[in-house]
Amino acid sequence: MHPDAPLPFAETLSVLQTLVPPKLLSPRVGIICGSGLSGLGGSLKEVVLISYDRLPGFVQSTVPGHKSFLAFGLIGSVPVVAMLGRFHPYEGHKLSSVVYPVRVMAKMGVKNIIITNAAGALNPNLAVGTIVVVHDHIALPNLTGMNPLLGPQIDSSYSRFLPISDAYSRSLRRLVFQAAHQLSLDREALAEGTYAWVSGPTYETAAEGRFLRAAGADVVGMSTVPEVLAAREEGMNVMVLSLVTNMVVIPEGYKSVREEVEAELAGKVTEAVVDEVVSHEEVLTLGREKGDLMKALVEKVVEFIGNGNGGAV
């Protein structure tokens, strides 16, 4: 596609019409599966999987733990559409491509979107395995010129200056806690917090981790915020669930190398310092371990939305 070509919504929708049975063509809920969380699509009933390469305007997910399929199906009796893999800017995808599937969902009538991700914890009170119900975000890229809404407006009916202080639907957030109650989850299984969006693909240095924590972020990841902005521009209710897959490496205090060497020269025995690092394998392992919990929560919330609960339909 030429970089300035208009987005091919009509073509994408027409392909979908030929591939998706009519009863699944008007999904009530959109779902985006984060790293290692594509199992969310595994329990859809009457599922129809469509490879992204069949859909004009879609690019490919190139990250391990993400599949390149759009899934249509039923959760209970509620028709949903799920991206089994997402697009990240660090893969080389343009922001307009990253958010294109969200806009397609909107054109299919999706009013509620559940966005999941894997994230590192900055808040030391969060444990690995916790699911954070996101209520706010910090997006340094947005503040410095990397915003998916930059440029000519896709639709003249959209607001030029979109307010996003209410981006994360309170009614949908309430549904997650109601779902956790019905599923008898421990209180510690869920937390509330602020997501920091960074471009990646590098993980944070210790100083960057400290900086983001000091700014008020609880978790950090390389996705989600562009999708949230596009979904809000499209008028959707947004819910974001971050699975804490690792603690961001923020050592308590810097252990001086000078002091270590000086101590050794003075004949003292020093404790070996091993620098910790994060890996994507660790992220995927945790996704596999906690995927069922994420799935159970998402399914329960979809069921609530289907019943018209929460005022978020």
Ligand SMILES: O=P(O)(O)O[C@H]1O[C@H](CO)[C@@H](O)[C@H]1O
């Ligand atoms: O946000 P998702 O896609 O879940 O993936 C997260 O995990 C990857 C890093 O391990 C990054 O892509 C980060 O954003």
Ligand SMILES: Nc1nc2[nH]cnc2c(=O)[nH]1
């Ligand atoms: N930026 C970032 N993204 C992640 N995704 C999963 N874990 C992390 C992390 O520690 N940092």
